[in-house]
Amino acid sequence: MDLSIVIPLYNEEESLPELAAWIDRVCNAAQIEYEIIFVDDGSTDASWEVINKLVSSNHTIRGIKFRRNYGKSAALNTGFRETKGDVIITMDADLQDSPEEIPELYEMVKEQGFDLVSGWKKRRHDPLGKTLPSKFFNRTTRAISGIKLHDFNCGLKAYRSKVIKNIEVYGEMHRYIPVIAKWAGFKKIGEKVVEHQKRKYGVSKFGMERLIKGYLDLLSITFISKFGKRPMHLFGTLGTMLFFIGFVIGIYLTVAKYFYEVYKMTERPLFYFGLLAMIIGSQLFVTGFLAEMISRNSPDRNAYQVEQKIGF
Numbered sequence: 001m002d003l004s005i006v007i008p009l010y011n012e013e014e015s016l017p018e019l020a021a022w023i024d025r026v027c028n029a030a031q032i033e034y035e036i037i038f039v040d041d042g043s044t045d046a047s048w049e050v051i052n053k054l055v056s057s058n059h060t061i062r063g064i065k066f067r068r069n070y071g072k073s074a075a076l077n078t079g080f081r082e083t084k085g086d087v088i089i090t091m092d093a094d095l096q097d098s099p100e101e102i103p104e105l106y107e108m109v110k111e112q113g114f115d116l117v118s119g120w121k122k123r124r125h126d127p128l129g130k131t132l133p134s135k136f137f138n139r140t141t142r143a144i145s146g147i148k149l150h151d152f153n154c155g156l157k158a159y160r161s162k163v164i165k166n167i168e169v170y171g172e173m174h175r176y177i178p179v180i181a182k183w184a185g186f187k188k189i190g191e192k193v194v195e196h197q198k199r200k201y202g203v204s205k206f207g208m209e210r211l212i213k214g215y216l217d218l219l220s221i222t223f224i225s226k227f228g229k230r231p232m233h234l235f236g237t238l239g240t241m242l243f244f245i246g247f248v249i250g251i252y253l254t255v256a257k258y259f260y261e262v263y264k265m266t267e268r269p270l271f272y273f274g275l276l277a278m279i280i281g282s283q284l285f286v287t288g289f290l291a292e293m294i295s296r297n298s299p300d301r302n303a304y305q306v307e308q309k310i311g312f
């Protein structure tokens with residue numbers, strides 16, 4: 001199988017037949033052997049019935065239905081587990097991403113050797129309330145991850161199979177798949193400018209809360225990939241530093257009181273800074289120990305990305 005197309009959807013009944021027919025047309029013209037995996041994320045409209053019809057008329061289409069709505073990341077992760085293609089393309093179900101991009105994305109992974117190619121909606125047809133926060137989001141993610149992409153959250157992306165088989169997407173982490181892939185050691189990450197349409201049917205499934213969740217998820221990903229297997233290195237360093245600063249302040253104040261000063265030590269603001277630093281410092285330290293105990297028990301404490309083995 002050349003290509004698996006994973007499409008997460010939540011209440012997109014109107015778009016699905018059009019999308020499936022369009023993908024079929026494009027892939028046949030480009031002579032790509034493909035499969036479509038629709039992941040119905042607990043839709044409450046007729047999406048699943050529509051998928052059933054599509055499956056019975058086209059043997060390259062498969063469908064998975066969640067019992068309830070778990071979110072786009074969950075849908076993608078589940079779809080990924082089922083793919084058989086050498087290349088995997090994800091796209092949104094709402095026809096905002098154009099299937100016309102498929103052949104070129106496929107070619108970039110297959111022929112040009114990219115591990116991951118992200119779409120870039122350079123000309124976007126979304127309201128300002130969405131594009132503006134998105135600029136900020138992309139800039140922050142670029143700075144923290146060091147990956148030079150313009151549009152991390154683009155639903156249209158292509159992957160080498162081994163990338164998605166070796167990473168896990170959960171929560172709302174679908175926005176950060178390039179970051180997760182990079183931490184997992186996949187280096188060749190590319191970008192392609194893609195067409196973007198206005199939403200034709202239905203409504204957007206994400207509101208303003210995506211800003212807060214997106215920000216928190218970025219912090220979690222960064223923390224887990226850097227310190228997930230050695231949390232004490234972060235908490236211990238911070239805790240020791242803070243405690244030390246507080247301790248030095250305490251010594252200084254004590255010495256100052258007995259040798260130079262007449263007024264009370266507790267009347268100096270520095271006293272409270274010192275006290276606070278020592279308390280917070282020791283709390284961070286203890287947090288580090290707790291985190292170590294938790295990570296020792298976590299099932300993936302020794303999950304490393306093995307690229308190759310030889311001579312076994």
Ligand code: UDP
Nearest residue numbers: 008009010041071072092093094204205206
């Ligand atoms: N989606 C999903 N589960 C959800 C929310 C969204 O599977 O809980 C799907 C949705 O049906 C669409 C894609 O994720 O195929 C992108 O969602 P949407 O178009 O609403 O996002 P936007 O384009 O507004 O960023």
Ligand code: MG
Nearest residue numbers: 092094096199
């Ligand atoms: Mg959309």
